[in-house]
Amino acid sequence: SRKSQILQRPSFSMSKFGSKSEEKKLTPYLKAVKSTLTAAICLRNFPSQVVERHNKPAVETQWARELLLAPVVIAKNDNEAVKIEGSINALRVSIKIKQLDKMEGILVQRFSSFLEMRADDFVILRRKAMEGYDISFLITHYHTETMWRDKLVDFIVTFIQEINSEISDLRLNVNSRGRKVAEHFFLQFLSKK
Amino acid sequence: FFSGVFCPLLAAMDRVSKRGVTCMAWNKDCSMIALCPNSSEIHIYQTNGGKFKKDWEKTPKYILGEHTEVVSSIDWCHATNALLTCSHDRNAYVWTFDEKKDKWIPSLVILRINRAATMCKWSPLGNKFAVASSAKVVPICHYEEKHKWWVATTIKKHKSTVLSVAWSPNNKFIVTGGTDYRCRIISAYQEALDPKDDPHDFGKIFPKQHEFGEVLAEFQVAKAWVHDVAWSPSGYRLAFLGHGSTIHFVQLGGTSPEVTSLRHSGLPYLAVEFISDKAVVASGFDQNPHVYVSAEPEGTEWKFEGKVDKEEKKVKKKKTKFSAAASMFENAATRGQKAAKKTAANTVHQNSIMEIYPFWDSNRKYAGTFETCGIDGVVTFWDLSKAGFKNLKE
Numbered sequence: 389s390r391k392s393q394i395l396q397r398p399s400f401s402m403s404k405f406g407s408k409s410e411e412k413k414l415t416p417y418l419k420a421v422k423s424t425l426t427a428a429i430c431l432r433n434f435p436s437q438v439v440e441r442h443n444k445p446a447v448e449t450q451w452a453r454e455l456l457l458a459p460v461v462i463a464k465n466d467n468e469a470v471k472i473e474g475s476i477n478a479l480r481v482s483i484k485i486k487q488l489d490k491m492e493g494i495l496v497q498r499f500s501s502f503l504e505m506r507a508d509d510f511v512i513l514r515r516k517a518m519e520g521y522d523i524s525f526l527i528t529h530y531h532t533e534t535m536w537r538d539k540l541v542d543f544i545v546t547f548i549q550e551i552n553s554e555i556s557d558l559r560l561n562v563n564s565r566g567r568k569v570a571e572h573f574f575l576q577f578l579s580k581k
Numbered sequence: 582f583f584s585g586v587f588c589p590l591l592a593a594m595d596r597v598s599k600r601g602v603t604c605m606a607w608n609k610d611c612s613m614i615a616l617c618p619n620s621s622e623i624h625i626y627q628t629n630g631g632k633f634k635k636d637w638e639k640t641p642k643y644i645l646g647e648h649t650e651v652v653s654s655i656d657w658c659h660a661t662n663a664l665l666t667c668s669h670d671r672n673a674y675v676w677t678f679d680e681k682k683d684k685w686i687p688s689l690v691i692l693r694i695n696r697a698a699t700m701c702k703w704s705p706l707g708n709k710f711a712v713a714s715s716a717k718v719v720p721i722c723h724y725e726e727k728h729k730w731w732v733a734t735t736i737k738k739h740k741s742t743v744l745s746v747a748w749s750p751n752n753k754f755i756v757t758g759g760t761d762y763r764c765r766i767i768s769a770y771q772e773a774l775d776p777k778d779d780p781h782d783f784g785k786i787f788p789k790q791h792e793f794g795e796v797l798a799e800f801q802v803a804k805a806w807v808h809d810v811a812w813s814p815s816g817y818r819l820a821f822l823g824h825g826s827t828i829h830f831v832q833l834g835g836t837s838p839e840v841t842s843l844r845h846s847g848l849p850y851l852a853v854e855f856i857s858d859k860a861v862v863a864s865g866f867d868q869n870p871h872v873y874v875s876a877e878p879e880g881t882e883w884k885f886e887g888k889v890d891k892e893e894k895k896v897k898k899k900k901t902k903f904s905a906a907a908s909m910f911e912n913a914a915t916r917g918q919k920a921a922k923k924t925a926a927n928t929v930h931q932n933s934i935m936e937i938y939p940f941w942d943s944n945r946k947y948a949g950t951f952e953t954c955g956i957d958g959v960v961t962f963w964d965l966s967k968a969g970f971k972n973l974k975e
């Protein structure tokens with residue numbers, strides 16, 4: 389029925405990740421991100437120098453400057469950037485997603501909080517994005533011990549590639565839903581004579 | 582969602598542990614291998630003389646469980662058959678084998694460090710050992726006969742975690758590398774334990790060679806974390822690795838040490854070992870051991886010789902049309918993919934190589950074969966002559 393059509397949620401398929409995009413060639417921006425990530429993801433098990441019997445991601449604690457690599461920001465323009473902060477046992481990747489207006493801003497916020505709430509299952513996601521960025525990943529040596537490093541890098545690059553099309557799809561859906569809802573709302577005035 | 586990001590449970594013959602192998606050591610006649618499967622235990626397997634895992638006994642003969650955190654380093658002293666292990670729990674144990682009880686008896690070493698231990702190495706004579714630690718110190722331990730325990734004297738010259746340590750063949754010096762970006766040669770000379778004679782004539786280059794704890798040379802060329810250090814069989818050459826994908830060679834013997842630095846285009850190395858006076862094997866995040874060769878056993882000319890793993894593409898099994906279609910649907914359902922992707926790296930090791938263990942000949946001058954262990958859990962054997970490397974011997 390018409391009502392069910394309108395109230396249907398916009399279809400959001402995660403299966404888009406990893407299907408067509410590998411065949412697309414990488415732009416120079418993404419090539420730069422990929423090569424920086426490939427180098428920064430060389431992590432090793434490193435026990436804490438500050439707290440005995442503990443093992444903490446050096447990029448999060450920031451206790452020892454010598455264990456950190458210089459942070460690299462790769463910016464496509466003012467709206468899109470990737471910040472890669474490496475260290476000896478952990479890597480933090482923060483992504484600033486393209487947001488041209490408030491509507492996209494709200495969509496990006498909703499999208500990232502959806503993922504961040506499920507950060508435990510996501511494994512490499514950081515629960516809170518870094519300041520100035522929309523989503524952050526924290527990859528530790530435990531992850532690189534169980535997962536392939538080049539596949540993790542591929543995943544992040546694909547994520548960056550796909551995220552813009554996902555947000556614009558969502559935005560189009562918002563607009564079309566708004567139109568349908570308004571149409572249905574005004575129908576009630578038309579039927580009365 | 583992860584699209585095949587997780588390593589599949591390989592049926593690989595060489596895989597010893599699913600979680601990875603952090604360190605390993607062989608005994609003198611290679612009849613036993615001690616390794617740590619990325620846990621707080623040490624597993625000792627009987628190898629039945631074989632260097633590949635398929636020849637070994639299925640389950641470890643001894644499981645040593647004194648440590649409470651991951652064991653970072655194991656070293657087996659060929660002179661005394663004592664096993665040395667150190668761990669992130671700030672402890673090191675010296676294990677001696679009791680023939681009658683068929684057990685390894687641990688003896689706690691009082692290291693007096695308040696952080697994790699990262700590497701431990703026996704000295705060539707087996708009368709002392711060095712432990713690199715996160716406490717920015719390197720304790721050198723020897724056995725006190727009076728009290729019947731191992732006692733440490735500390736070397737305190739480091740500014741950050743010491744990641745690796747290696748002994749000079751003269752039993753007197755150690756070379757250390759760590760996260761303070763420096764590689765240092767330090768004297769660990771102890772009067773009661775070391776011979777006074779100086780066959781290398783190091784007294785001329787290092788006037789303070791007999792002062793314990795004295796830094797004899799410091800190299801700052803790496804400008805990055807120094808992951809591993811190695812000393813050549815002759816005692817005149819050193820190698821150390823930098824995280825910037827660099828490998829540095831030091832030639833001692835002249836008026837001052839001369840350093841040659843080489844940078845390669847791959848990922849950084851984690852482990853380096855000399856296999857003769859003019860050849861070095863280094864491996865790390867590239868999962869492939871690389872060989873560097875020098876034309877002469879002395880001098881500063883070094884060059885990259887080649888990769889040991891030829892990286893042959895894994896042959897795909899032939900599939901019928903039906904099975905191809907079935908796998909496509911299966912991939913779409915379980916992984917969200919259209920087609921089956923590459924599921925294994927082309928190298929034998931599927932993840933970084935942690936350690937290289939050379940098998941020395943009887944006078945410790947040349948090792949034509951070596952074993953590598955990686956964080957993917959694979960322990961495998963390499964033969965350099967079969968891989969096509971020639972003229973590596975002195």
